[in-house]
Amino acid sequence: MQRITPSQPNAYTGGTLDRAAHRRSDEAWVQSALRDPSSRFVLFWRGHALIAAGDAPKAALVSRPELDAPWVFLGLQDQNPVFAADLSALDDPHILYGTSFAFTDMRSLTALLPTDDATILATARAMLHWRAQTKFCAHCGAPTVPVRGGYVLKCTAQGTEHFPRSDPAVIMLVTKGKRVLLGQSHKFPIERNMYSTLAGFVEPGESLEDSVRREVFEEVGVRVGAVSYHSSQPWPFPASLMLGYHAEALTEEIVLETDEMRDARWYTREELENHRDLGFNLPRHDSIARRLIEDWMAQTAPR
Structure with a gap:
């Protein structure tokens, strides 16, 4: 059969996000990046991403939210640390941001988002979903805690490590x-x-x-x-x-x-x-x- 080659990258692929996996195990660096005002955060609420309003929608990359929320280090974008944070515990996260932003279903925007934004948001959504679904160890039922920038969840009882899955x-x-x-x-x-x-x-x-x-x-x-x-x-x-x-x-x-x-x-x-x-x-x-x-x-x- 004739092999059909892709004409262009698929949605959620081809972005320039540097996942910087070597940084995940450097706890001091991660904590410093969390406090760094130049670090950016993409925010999710119950599966919806915070999107900047405008003629062309784009991911809202904002400063760290002033509340305790689950987070994951995604990598570096233009040399700046990028994190994802989950605000799902809030009843109404919109009070934190003005009308210039809105939590939106990504699937309604995929074809409109810039490639880098789509890649970051896809990674963030998958990682935050995994974190929310892996609060307890599958082996013994003990709570898990995030390590290595949030890319590993560790059992607090036996030390079993749980990794993201696709x-x-x-x-x-x-x-x-x-x-x-x-x-x-x-x-x-x-x-x-x-x-x-x-x-x-x-x-x-x-x-x-x-x-x-x-x-x-x-x-x-x-x-x-x-x-x-x-x-x-x-x-x-x-x-x-x-x-x-x-x-x-x-x-x-x-x-x-x-x-x-x-x-x-x-x-x-x-x-x-x-x-x-x-x-x-x-x-x-x-x-x-x-x-x-x-x-x-x-x-x-x-x-």
């Missing part, structure tokens, strides 16, 4: 000849009538290529042969890593797994180009699903 998920555009296979999950709002690439989580002991083949067969009953990697995208809602592939179908008959899928269909290039006129929608432009579709259309177009 759940790998494959997402694939299945092709056969001049057609692609798109599906509609029950998770998609029915009024949008959106058809997207198939996707699913990687299981233990499974290669990524085998995961692609298994998920496609489980969801739509189509057998897949050749699998070609395209690109990846962190998806911090809450903590996935999307691994994008193009996959070549060996069979065409669709046998729908109705518990997960509402519908699945084969589409030609012409139908994808005219999807609005035909009454269906494609994934958002900031998603890796849309990138898989558009790169296939661009790189397999007749010359």
Whole structure:
């Protein structure tokens, strides 16, 4: 099969954030950076990011909030330390900031955010979610405390260390000849009538290529042969890593797994180009699903 290469970086990737992992274990440096007035903080409240208002939205990088809140050292941006802090314990965090800022769902802004901002916010959201979900040791139930800049949570009883996790998920555009296979999950709002690439989580002991083949067969009953990697995208809602592939179908008959899928269909290039006129929608432009579709259309177009 023809290998389809990415035309541009995916959303939440390509930023210039220096994660400065070597600084995390330097407790004196981290504490000094926390007190440094030049350090910047990105703030979250119940999964929403603090965004600066304006014609072009951007992450609000502010000074350290004057309250005790869970924090994580994210790295260096333009040589300045950047932290994330979680204000979810507050009933109303808006009292801390004026009308120039608002806590906003990142997913509504992804395509509009500058690359550096999107990278910082994605990292911050995933790390703060992990911290909130890992307050107690999974081995003994004792409380955990943050160490190494917040990138490790340590059991207060036995010293067991817990590390951030990203759940790998494959997402694939299945092709056969001049057609692609798109599906509609029950998770998609029915009024949008959106058809997207198939996707699913990687299981233990499974290669990524085998995961692609298994998920496609489980969801739509189509057998897949050749699998070609395209690109990846962190998806911090809450903590996935999307691994994008193009996959070549060996069979065409669709046998729908109705518990997960509402519908699945084969589409030609012409139908994808005219999807609005035909009454269906494609994934958002900031998603890796849309990138898989558009790169296939661009790189397999007749010359």
